[in-house]
Amino acid sequence: MRIVFLYPLNKDAFDFLRDKLPKDIEIIAKIRGEDYQGIPPNQDPEIIAAVKDAEILLGPYVTEEILQQATPQFDGKLKVILIPWTGVDRLDLNLTKKFQVPVANSHGNARTIAEFGIALLLTAAKNIIHHDKLLRNGDWSSRFKDYPSINITGKTIGLLGFGAIGTECAKMLKCFDVRLIACRRSLEKTTVAQKTLVEKVYAYTEVHEFLCQADAIISSLPLTAETKGFLSDKEFAAMKDGVILINVGRGPTIDEKALYNALLNGKLFAAGLDPQWNYPPRRETKNKKGEIDSEKDLKIFPSNYPLHEFDNVVLSPHRAGHVAEGYERAHWQDVIENILRIYQGLEPENLIDIEKGY
The missing domain is CATH 3.40.50.720 (NAD(P)-binding Rossmann-like Domain)
Incomplete structure (x- = not known):
């Protein structure tokens, strides 16, 4: 199974996910301070090419080009978009509705x-x-x-x-x-x-x-x-x-x-x-x-x-969810649980109502 991140990930979070998820789950992400050079991942040719075989897209920054690559109606494998926080207002819900992609959010923080x-x-x-x-x-x-x-x-x-x-x-x-x-x-x-x-x-x-x-x-x-x-x-x-x-x-x-x-x-x-x-x-x-x-x-x-x-x-500059001790790890648990559910062939939890927007 392949997961593709649509936003740059901190190394700590990547290592945490790699440690907690089965080894045959492939995680593709741009890492801040390493291979991420400021190009938004949803515009990066490597990421766009990788979504073709992704079953999970992580993050709200989907584009029409990405969904045309990833969704089953275009021979992709996408099963769900996971948002690793509560709010989904950054996600183009009209686009997810058009391509009939389920979306799940996270309440870990x-x-x-x-x-x-x-x-x-x-x-x-x-x-x-x-x-x-x-x-x-x-x-x-x-x-x-x-x-x-x-x-x-x-x-x-x-x-x-x-x-x-x-x-x-x-x-x-x-x-x-x-x-x-x-x-x-x-x-x-x-x-x-x-x-x-x-x-x-x-x-x-x-x-x-x-x-x-x-x-x-x-x-x-x-x-x-x-x-x-x-x-x-x-x-x-x-x-x-x-x-x-x-x-x-x-x-x-x-x-x-x-x-x-x-x-x-x-x-x-x-x-x-x-x-x-x-x-x-x-x-x-x-x-x-x-x-x-x-x-x-x-x-x-x-x-x-x-x-x-x-x-x-x-x-406060919209930082209520940020804490010093392993911020990136603090809110990942139910994201991990949802990834494992999909890995096991189960329906994801915390699915949002596309019509209502939450």
Whole structure:
């Protein structure tokens, strides 16, 4: 069986996969710092030639040329596209639908992202960034006044999105003695275990009833046609005054103008944002060591509105899933399990609904 990666892979991840997978599974990938010279793999002639015999494509960067090489209707062997993270918004779903290719995603980094969400919540609730900034300049003025901290204990926390990330958030928040509610698109997917974590799960159609109860909201919504701009002026109006909003899903699920206005008029106590609206262009450069380095020396503000000017906004460059200890290994386990299922002739798990986009 052959696996072809459509994005450059770190050596650590390649070695980890090579060690965990059967030796007769061929892994074809461009390795950062070695044979990868900055040409996107989905445009690399070697990779394009290799997909002809691939049963698995790994990564979202498919093109029509690749699928014309890889899919069974063109005498290819492709069985599935695996996305080694949760979001599939980088994948051309119309293309996968056209070529009738199943797609499966991964939830292996859900707990890591949930931890980051809780960290953003606590940082925002305690105004840590602002106090840190002042004290670095020898300014103790905020010790007893201004930018107060608020407790999480006893509050109602709303989980907007109740998949793998939302579920892990709920597990960790239990120790704070909070009231937990959730809101998700597909109520029928709520498991018995999930129901024990929260007081109630609301449908998207009940989102205003959900929002008006929450003292803090953690959003892990995927980006789909339905969720783009999901939190807009009406939704912010439905929220409590002084609410905390945390986002570890996708930036465009929140209308950035509506968020800016909610911060400007004091509707929000604070916000913590990991995914953003604006990103540096995807490009490759070499650092001082001669290694491939991306998004270097670029100054790109995260939003079209000056969210970065608010002291009560905590910003992060969409890195919730990145951890120091073997980042590349941390989220691979269910990808490996899916590869082994296909290797054994079984159906892959975590298949996404192409029509819904998640």
